[in-house]
Structure formats: structure tokens, C-alpha cells
Amino acid sequence: MSGKPRLGVFKFASCDGCQLSLLAAEDQLLGVADTVEIAYFLEATSRIQPGPYDIALIEGSITTQHDVERIKQIRADTHFLVTIGACATSGGIQALRNWSDCDEFVSSVYATPDYISTLATSTAIADHVKVDFELRGCPINQYQLIEVIQSVLAGRRPRTPVHSVCLDCKRRGTVCVMVAQGTACLGPVTQAGCNAICPEYNRGCYGCFGPAAQPNLVSLTDQFSANGMPREQIVNNLRSFNGNSPEFRVESDRIQAEQDGEQ
Amino acid sequence: MTLKEENHSEENLPATPHHEVFVAIDGFALLFDVLKSSGFQIVGPTIDQDAIVYDQIDSVDDLPKGWTDVQKPGLYRLNQRNDDKLFGYNVGPHSWKKYLFPPNVALSIGKKNEDGWEFQEAPDDPPKLAFLGVRACELAAIRIQDRVFVGGDYVDSTYQKRRQRILIIAVNCTQAAETCFCTSMDTGPRCTDGFDLALTELDDGFLVEASTPEGKAIVDQLITLEVTRKQQQSAELARQNAVDQIKKRMDTTEIRDLLMSNLEHARWDEVASRCLSCTNCTMVCPTCFCSSVEEVSDLAGENVERRRQWDSCFNLEFSYMNGGVVRDSTRSRYRQWMTHKLATWIDQFGTSGCVGCGRCISWCPVGIDLTEEVAAIRKDAP
Incomplete structure (x- = not known):
């Protein structure tokens, strides 16, 4: 055993994309491997070691009773627990089930629904255990991930901005797609981290990094409406990768209730 | 091209404009050749992402020939x-x-060696740039940023180095957007000073006015006619x-x-x-100058770069100090921005921070118009 900090990477309900961001950080990966002992990382190696872990990276959301038990054990085994990605941080795209009848999905998807044991909701890790740091993104940004690992090792606060995507658009010179093209964009209420990639390709922001600090959802969705976007579509825009984050959820529920009230 | 002292009061304006010459439209392409052979990269208006932006341009063909724009609060469309x-x-999203x-610019770098740390300034050798198409409000904005960055006791070398290497070719506006209000801020639309050359576009060419030796040297190489x-x-x-x-007005009487008195x-x-609180207004503003500085290190912590990036008073983290965030609400952040821009800027730098270009109005995704905000407060003033 080396004296290096021990890192564990754990997966819950997710697509593995965020773990792959760590593997994709090729330039820095060897550096990471030098700095920490990778004790548990099934995506990278089948050589697994038991806890305790100094740092745990948690990908994915909680969707089964088994998940609930497992995350509690990992928490007990871990000193500093970091959630990585939209699933772990807000419940992910699979949290769409929270607005639907999960049993109905199960019965229409699976030939033998009796074999399926699942919760009716997909929820964030922080809804179940204490989380020390949440790293946003669908997927996460590999440079931010390295920054988080680095800062935890150095005992300092990670440098991951909470400002809106708009600031990054402007820094890179991208023209506002909402003002110049009338494209609905969640950028003004979404946290930066992706380097504002979608507006650069003339698409509105999909909100992959979840709500920015103190977002004004009501004002933005009022503007979407004023630009002619139907309420149903606004609700759909908000209910995507981070639809279950508190700020996006409250706003989509508010608009849905308005629409239901009219019908 | 050199940084000049502020010289903008009424009595210093020339009684008559500088000598003007006429350059026919067919001869305009020569300007690009002359600028290039004088060692300048040319930056100017061109169409990208459904807007007229400023970017590096190579020839007359890159200019937005036959295009204009319509602007309203929260709206910009090419036409x-x-x-x-x-x-x-009219002026667009870039300034x-x-x-x-x-x-985003590197300020300094640090390297770890056997004896400890070695620090040095980041290498910085900006090119000579010719700004083509600078409007009167933008000349005013450059004058304001000159005051901020090089006009006081502390000179910003990043700005100064770039500023000393530009040639300014201004263009007089011959139309205005719905969001323009330079006449309220006394900054336009006529270009009066702060340029090397100023153009006025006619149907068949340009009137060209040189106001510096550098500008005159360029004109001397063009094919010109008497006006x-x-x-x-x-x-x-x-x-x-x-x-x-220009229909939009902002009453600046005793605005400070x-x-x-209405905080x-x-x-x-x-x-x-x-x-x-998305920061768009501050980013498009040609005078907003806030930035944040951060250290970026490699994984081993042996190479560190200190970088400066545009930042904004609308960011929650921007007012973070030991103990917490000072401006913890959108109300306090909007008030900070507007009172600084229109009021305390006068205390700090001797002029308004607003040039009336209207960018903050057009490029606000929800169309907030600061002239309306001022009017709303003025309406209730005793």
C-alpha cells in the first residue's frame, strides 16, 4: 500500500459518460494516477479494493432501494464525497419519471414486469446522504473534474464558477442566439462549465450544467412566452437533464399548473 | 496613434473639420492594401452568426455590404x-x-525550480491593429477606457501596449437604431476627435478626414479627389x-x-x-472594465499561470469577500451596475460611464432599458 490518497469512482443510474470524462482526460490522467491510488473504478479496472476511500466520485442517481443502501455504505466508507454530473446532482434525465406513473412505464417496457424492482422516483445523491461537493454537467467538464481532485488534495476550495453561460458566450465572442435569432436559450439561468458550446453552434443552451446562482426563471420563461413559445414547450425545455433540480422543477411545475388551470 | 490627453471640451473642438478628401468606391479597396503594407492587421465589421460583429477582415468583400440591422430592447435582426x-x-454585439x-489574457507565469519559485511576466506582443468602422460613441468609449486603464496612477500595461499599436478609422453614422441615444450623452453621432481617419459614406465613395500624421500618411497613399x-x-x-x-433620450440632468438619493x-x-443577472449588459458595454484574476496550475503544481478574464458585477461571486457575498441579491447588483455607470463613475473618473450606444438595451435577453429605469426614478423625484 502506498501512502497516496485513495480514490473510488462509483456508478449509480447513469450512462457512464461522466466517468469516461475522467478517462478522456488523457493529458492529465497519468498525473492523476501518480497523485492518488485508484482503489475502485470499474470503468477503468476490475482490480477493486475495499474502503475506506479518501475521495469518492459518485456518478448516477438513486433509482432503487439497493441504491439507497449502497450509497449509505459508500458514504460511511468515504472521507470526501463528490457527486459528478447531472444524474448524481439532480436526478438526471431519468428523473422525468418523477412526473409520470413509473408502474405504467415498467409494464409497457418489460415483458415480465414482476422482475423489476425500482423506486417511483430518480433522485440526487444529496437527497440521501451528505455530499461534500457537487460537480455539475451532462457530462461533466474534464478540466473541472481535474480541478476538483486537485483542490481536494490541496485542501482548498474548487474553482468552479457559478455564473451564467452568458458570460462564457461573451468571453468567446459568441453572438446571443436569443437576441439575434429568437432562439430560446437557457443560458441566462444556467451555470457555466461547458464553455458555452451550444450557442457557438447557433443552438440555445439546454441547461446541462443546471441552475446558475440565483437564477431568475420566471423572467426568462416570460420572455420565451413573449417570443411565442407555447407553455408545453417551455415545460419540456426545463424538464431535461437537470429537470429535477429545485429551481428548474419549481418553474416547470408553476407553468404546468398554469396550463392545467386553463384547461 | 499615441495616447492623447483628454481634449474633449467644447472650446477645443475644431471650428471647421480637418481637410477632407474624396475617395471613390472603386478606390476603397486600396485602403486595405495600404494598411497591410503599413504593417497593420485590419479588424472591422463582418457578418457572423446573424449579426454584424468585429473580426479580422482581409478585403472589402468581408464588409457587410448591403446589410443593416433592426434593434429593439432584447432584439437584433439583420436586414x-x-x-x-x-x-x-448600427453598432452590434461586439465592441x-x-x-x-x-x-482572457495571461498576466504572469510561475515555475517551480530547485531553489523555489521563479516568476516572470507573461510574454505579450500584440499586433498592430487598424480598427475600421469605429463610431462616435465607440470613440467616446475608448476615451473612457483610456482614462480607466492608463489615465490614472496605475497603468494597465496589457491595455497600454495594445492601445499604442492601433490606428483608428472612424465612420460617421448616417442612420441610427431605435436603441441609440448618443445625443443624450454628448458622444455622437458625429466623430469629432480621437481618430486617425474619419469616413463619411456617400453613394459613390467616402469623404475622408485625417486628424493625425499617421492618418495623413495613409490618405497620402490613396487615390483622392477634391471634395x-x-x-x-x-x-x-x-x-x-x-x-x-435618434429618438431615444436619457435626461442626464443632475443624474448623479x-x-x-434614490437608493x-x-x-x-x-x-x-x-x-x-446574466451579465450580458456588462459584457456588451464598451466601457465596463471589470475582471477577475485567477491562478491556474498544472496537476503537479509546478507551473502556474496568472490569468485575467472579463468578469461582471452581476456575478454573485464577484463581490465575494472574506465572510461572504456583499451584493447577495439581483436588486443590489443591478443597482450597483447602474449607479456606477451613470453616477459614481463621474466621481471616480470625471465623466459618465455611459456613451449611449444602446448595446445593453438590445442585448439584454429580456429587454431591460436603462433609459426607462432612469426615467422611472426621475418621475418620482421631487
Whole structure:
């Protein structure tokens, strides 16, 4: 055993994309491997070691009773627990089930629904255990991930901005797609981290990094409406990768209730 | 091209403009060759992402020939003109500050060696740039940023180095957008000083006015004609057209005291209910100069770079100090921005921080109009 900090990477309900961001950080990966002992990382190696872990990276959301038990054990085994990605941080795209009848999905998807044991909701890790740091993104940004690992090792606060995507658009010179093209964009209420990639390709922001600090959802969705976007579509825009984050959820529920009230 | 002292008071304006010459449209391409052979990279207006932006341009063909724009609060659309004007548009999403005050720049670097740390300034050798198409409000904005970055006791070398290497070719506006209000801020639409060359576009060419030796040296290499009386009249009419089209007004009477004596006005709550605190207004503003500095290190912690990036008073983290965030609400952040821009800027730098270009109005995703905000507060003033 080396004296290096021990890192564990754990997966819950997710697509593995965020773990792959760590593997994709090729330039820095060897550096990471030098700095920490990778004790548990099934995506990278089948050589697994038991806890305790100094740092745990948690990908994915909680969707089964088994998940609930497992995350509690990992928490007990871990000193500093970091959630990585939209699933772990807000419940992910699979949290769409929270607005639907999960049993109905199960019965229409699976030939033998009796074999399926699942919760009716997909929820964030922080809804179940204490989380020390949440790293946003669908997927996460590999440079931010390295920054988080680095800062935890150095005992300092990670440098991951909470400002809106708009600031990054402007820094890179991208023209506002909402003002110049009338494209609905969640950028003004979404946290930066992706380097504002979608507006650069003339698409509105999909909100992959979840709500920015103190977002004004009501004002933005009022503007979407004023630009002619139907309420149903606004609700759909908000209910995507981070639809279950508190700020996006409250706003989509508010608009849905308005629409239901009219019908 | 050198940094000049501020020289903008009424009595210093020339009684008559500098000597003007006429350059026919066919001869305009030569300007690009002359600039290049004089060692300049040319930056100017061109179409990208459905807008007229400032970018590196190579020839007349890159200019937005025959295009204009329509602007309203929260809205910008390109439109085709019914003529072939090259500069028949209004100021767009970009401003020249991106070249003088870069959005992201390395300031210094540190390397770990056996003896400890070695620090040095980041290498910085900006190119000579010719700014083509600078409007009067933008000349005013450059003048304001000159005061901020090089006019006081502390000189910003990143800005100064770039500023000393630019040639400014201004263009007089011959039209205005709905969001323009330079006449309220005394900054335009006529270009009066702060340029090397100033152009006025006519149907068949340009009136060209040189106001510095550097500008004169460029004009001397162009094919020029004496200006006819008719051309002079056409230019006057075209420039007057811009004045006539400006409908937006901001009453600046005693504006400093008006805003500073209304810091608890209910209007701040009202505007905060609409404001996204997204930073767009500050980013498009040609005078906003806030930045943050951070150290970026490699994984081993042996190479560190200190970088400066555009930042904004609308960011929650921007007012973070030991103990917490000072401006913890959108209300306090909007109020900070507007009172600084229009009121305390005067205390700090001797002028307003606003040039009336209207960018913050057009590029606000929800169309907040600061002239309306001022008017709303003024309405209730005793």
C-alpha cells in the first residue's frame, strides 16, 4: 500500500459518460494516477479494493432501494464525497419519471414486469446522504473534474464558477442566439462549465450544467412566452437533464399548473 | 496613434473639420492594401452568426455590404438594405474593447525550480491593429477606457501596449437604431476627435478626414479627389439623418444626485424581478472594465499561470469577500451596475460611464432599458 490518497469512482443510474470524462482526460490522467491510488473504478479496472476511500466520485442517481443502501455504505466508507454530473446532482434525465406513473412505464417496457424492482422516483445523491461537493454537467467538464481532485488534495476550495453561460458566450465572442435569432436559450439561468458550446453552434443552451446562482426563471420563461413559445414547450425545455433540480422543477411545475388551470 | 490627453471640451473642438478628401468606391479597396503594407492587421465589421460583429477582415468583400440591422430592447435582426452601403448598419454585439482589454489574457507565469519559485511576466506582443468602422460613441468609449486603464496612477500595461499599436478609422453614422441615444450623452453621432481617419459614406465613395500624421500618411497613399460642394452637402445630409433618427433620450440632468438619493426606490425591486443577472449588459458595454484574476496550475503544481478574464458585477461571486457575498441579491447588483455607470463613475473618473450606444438595451435577453429605469426614478423625484 502506498501512502497516496485513495480514490473510488462509483456508478449509480447513469450512462457512464461522466466517468469516461475522467478517462478522456488523457493529458492529465497519468498525473492523476501518480497523485492518488485508484482503489475502485470499474470503468477503468476490475482490480477493486475495499474502503475506506479518501475521495469518492459518485456518478448516477438513486433509482432503487439497493441504491439507497449502497450509497449509505459508500458514504460511511468515504472521507470526501463528490457527486459528478447531472444524474448524481439532480436526478438526471431519468428523473422525468418523477412526473409520470413509473408502474405504467415498467409494464409497457418489460415483458415480465414482476422482475423489476425500482423506486417511483430518480433522485440526487444529496437527497440521501451528505455530499461534500457537487460537480455539475451532462457530462461533466474534464478540466473541472481535474480541478476538483486537485483542490481536494490541496485542501482548498474548487474553482468552479457559478455564473451564467452568458458570460462564457461573451468571453468567446459568441453572438446571443436569443437576441439575434429568437432562439430560446437557457443560458441566462444556467451555470457555466461547458464553455458555452451550444450557442457557438447557433443552438440555445439546454441547461446541462443546471441552475446558475440565483437564477431568475420566471423572467426568462416570460420572455420565451413573449417570443411565442407555447407553455408545453417551455415545460419540456426545463424538464431535461437537470429537470429535477429545485429551481428548474419549481418553474416547470408553476407553468404546468398554469396550463392545467386553463384547461 | 499615441495616447492623447483628454481634449474633449467644447472650446477645443475644431471650428471647421480637418481637410477632407474624396475617395471613390472603386478606390476603397486600396485602403486595405495600404494598411497591410503599413504593417497593420485590419479588424472591422463582418457578418457572423446573424449579426454584424468585429473580426479580422482581409478585403472589402468581408464588409457587410448591403446589410443593416433592426434593434429593439432584447432584439437584433439583420436586414437587407436597398443599396450597397458598406457601413449602413448600427453598432452590434461586439465592441472594440475585446481588442484593447482582451477577455482572457495571461498576466504572469510561475515555475517551480530547485531553489523555489521563479516568476516572470507573461510574454505579450500584440499586433498592430487598424480598427475600421469605429463610431462616435465607440470613440467616446475608448476615451473612457483610456482614462480607466492608463489615465490614472496605475497603468494597465496589457491595455497600454495594445492601445499604442492601433490606428483608428472612424465612420460617421448616417442612420441610427431605435436603441441609440448618443445625443443624450454628448458622444455622437458625429466623430469629432480621437481618430486617425474619419469616413463619411456617400453613394459613390467616402469623404475622408485625417486628424493625425499617421492618418495623413495613409490618405497620402490613396487615390483622392477634391471634395465637391455637392458631396459636402450630401455628407452633411447623411450625417444629419443619423441625428434625426435618434429618438431615444436619457435626461442626464443632475443624474448623479438623482440616483444616489434614490437608493431605496421601489423601482430597484421592480427591475430586479425582470433582471436575469446574466451579465450580458456588462459584457456588451464598451466601457465596463471589470475582471477577475485567477491562478491556474498544472496537476503537479509546478507551473502556474496568472490569468485575467472579463468578469461582471452581476456575478454573485464577484463581490465575494472574506465572510461572504456583499451584493447577495439581483436588486443590489443591478443597482450597483447602474449607479456606477451613470453616477459614481463621474466621481471616480470625471465623466459618465455611459456613451449611449444602446448595446445593453438590445442585448439584454429580456429587454431591460436603462433609459426607462432612469426615467422611472426621475418621475418620482421631487
